[in-house]
Amino acid sequence: MSHAITRLPDEQIAPLIAHYDAAVRARRRHTLIVFGVIAVCIVLAAWMGEVKPSVFFAHADRLPNYFWSITPVLHWDTLGADLSEWYWNLDHWLKLLVDTIMIAYLGTLIGAIGGFCLCFLASANLVKSPFIRLAARRFLEFCRTVPELVFALLFVVAFGLGPLPGVLALAIHTMGALGKLFAEVVENIDMKPVEGATASGASWLTTVRFAVVPQVLSNFASYGLLRFEINVREASIMGFVGAGGIGQDLVEAIRKFYYSDVSAILLLIIAAVMIIDLVTEKVRHRLLGFGAQR
Amino acid sequence: MSRARIHLSGAERARLAAAHPHLVSPPAGTRVRTGAVIAVLAGLAAFGFWQLGFNFSRLGSGIAQLAHFVTLMMPPDPGTQLPLYMHALGETLAIAFLGTLGGAVIAFPFGFLAAKNVIPNIFAHFAVRRVLDTVRGVDRLIWALIYVTVVGLGPFAGILAIATASFAELGKLFSEAVEALDRKPVEGVVSTGGSPLEAVRFGMLPQVLPVLASQLLYYFESNARQSTIVGIVGAGGLGLHLAEQIRVLEWQKVSFLILMMLIMVAVIDFISSRLRFAIIGKSRMG
Structure with a gap:
């Protein structure tokens, strides 16, 4: 099968080709400039960040060696005994893991309640006063910009060591993050029920309760579950600054080079995070599907 | 009314x-x-x-x-430590930038390997996904702690930690972006006799690059926040000074450092959201 391709005469093609080449050259130049800027940034950042490739490659074997050392010695014949030696402190670690998950849960719950209360004040379609709205927004922004761990450090000094500062730090950060997401959901609602409630003389609170909340609740729950996943990870490091959970034991194991303990605790954390991810993903899909059906 | x-x-x-x-x-x-x-x-x-x-x-x-602490924090005051803190700010920015970039460079091939439409072999892409999940299950602060014991104290450990965590998260996002792309350009390249590699280069890459760049900028924002805290375990940047000043109860310096963090994050958010709009707008026009 052959096609006849009509070929334009050369004098007609020449300007087209020239135009094409010019366009390609302009693109190339643009790309080169972008790469040049990135390269300059890399050099600056490498100088600032004390990156020494020679030192890194001289000690490049340390990283695989480290992972090799934290891998436990398991023999097939004595698997049971080896496993129980690897997880010699399982009861204690499991208790700490439950602590960690509970810190994440309480932090998420308290933060979600706070974010729920504030999100309506931060929504442009419900609050006409720009002062209240801006105040609520700035407050939420502050809560989510300061990292959890900084709050935890402060709270550990104020409240003493233990899970309490961890829960509070997570709660404040969660309130900031969820408050913003919740407010975005509220700003995208269908305004007709709100108008209906207002038209029949409902107060602001009644409007929110009967016209807004039923529309947004399934989305809120989905965001809350997503945040819970993130908070489980965060709660696992709260112990680094003395704010409870399994992080305390992990930091000790890493600092004191208890190699097999490091891998044991890390695997526990990874397993917990994965299971929680799976469960919450299922629940979230059901929630959103349920919301779409209505 | x-x-x-x-x-x-x-x-x-x-x-x-x-x-x-x-x-x-x-x-x-x-x-x-x-x-x-x-x-x-x-x-x-x-x-x-x-x-x-x-x-x-x-x-x-x-x-x-x-x-009581909050009243002691007012007004924020760096004392005589301002040059030191500015240096730490530079370190924090360097950690965020190199960490994000390093993670993205490693994540890039993994994004294609973990995508169903590039590697149809279900075991291969399942394995790559699980590796990414495992790395993602470990928080970046834990990575920072591990790298501090491997390469020593300093911002380099922070860069490696941010890069490792970003690699796993970006790898997942990249693979999702690759799976969501339009098949037609790829079929076009294959039908004119292009090899699989050429199909990726000319059929997929032009489609996913703007998406990846915008995700990359988003991660840079988030990593700028995270890189302020890797210092708490000794991996350089503002966090180191912050943890120290909280321990010695120098509240005015603490509030100054927190203020520095907030301003840095606000500036980075502003610049990167501008850049993101520019990139996404361009891809729509093209």
Whole structure:
């Protein structure tokens, strides 16, 4: 099968080709400039960040060696005994893991309640006063910009060591993050029920309760579950600054080079995070599907 | 604006309620379910308070103490340490930038390997996904701690930690972007005799690059926040000084450092959202 391709005469093609080449050259130049800027940034950042490739490659074997050392010695014949030696402190670690998950849960719950209360004040379609709205927004922004761990450090000094500062730090950060997401959901609602409630003389609170909340609740729950996943990870490091959970034991194991303990605790954390991810993903899909059906 | 309230007589109200029972009170099933969900949430919370041994009296004294600290924080003042803190700020930016870039460079091939439409072999892409999941399950602060023991104290450990964590997260996002792309350009390249590699280069890459660049900028924003705290375990940047000043209760310096963080994050957010708009706008036009 052959096609006849009509070929334009050369004098007609020449300007087209020239135009094409010019366009390609302009693109190339643009790309080169972008790469040049990135390269300059890399050099600056490498100088600032004390990156020494020679030192890194001289000690490049340390990283695989480290992972090799934290891998436990398991023999097939004595698997049971080896496993129980690897997880010699399982009861204690499991208790700490439950602590960690509970810190994440309480932090998420308290933060979600706070974010729920504030999100309506931060929504442009419900609050006409720009002062209240801006105040609520700035407050939420502050809560989510300061990292959890900084709050935890402060709270550990104020409240003493233990899970309490961890829960509070997570709660404040969660309130900031969820408050913003919740407010975005509220700003995208269908305004007709709100108008209906207002038209029949409902107060602001009644409007929110009967016209807004039923529309947004399934989305809120989905965001809350997503945040819970993130908070489980965060709660696992709260112990680094003395704010409870399994992080305390992990930091000790890493600092004191208890190699097999490091891998044991890390695997526990990874397993917990994965299971929680799976469960919450299922629940979230059901929630959103349920919301779409209505 | 004046609101007219509708006043119903008792008989009127009863008649309306009888005509539309489902509007006045939700069906029993919904009520039971709502009650059950609230009971489970509250029960878990009660279990949590018990498990963690919460002491509510500490809450009151702690809040009083916190308020006292806040008064001590005013006004923010770096003392004589300003040059040191500016250097730490530079380190933090370097950690965020090189960490994000390094993670993205490693994640880039993995994004294609973990995509179903590039590697049809289900085991290969399952394996790559699980590796990414495992790395993602470990928080970046744990990576920072591990790297500090491997390469020593300093910002380099922070860069490696941010890069490792970003690699896993970006790898997942990249693979999702690759899976969501349009098949037609790829088929076009293959139908004109292009090899699989050429199909990726000319059929997929032009489609995914703007998406990847915008995700990359988003991660740079988030990593700028994270890189302020890797210093808490000794991996360089502002966090190191912040943790130190909190320990020695120099509250004015603490508030100054927090202020520096907030301003840095706000500036980076502003620049990167501008850049993101520019990139996404361009891809729409092209």
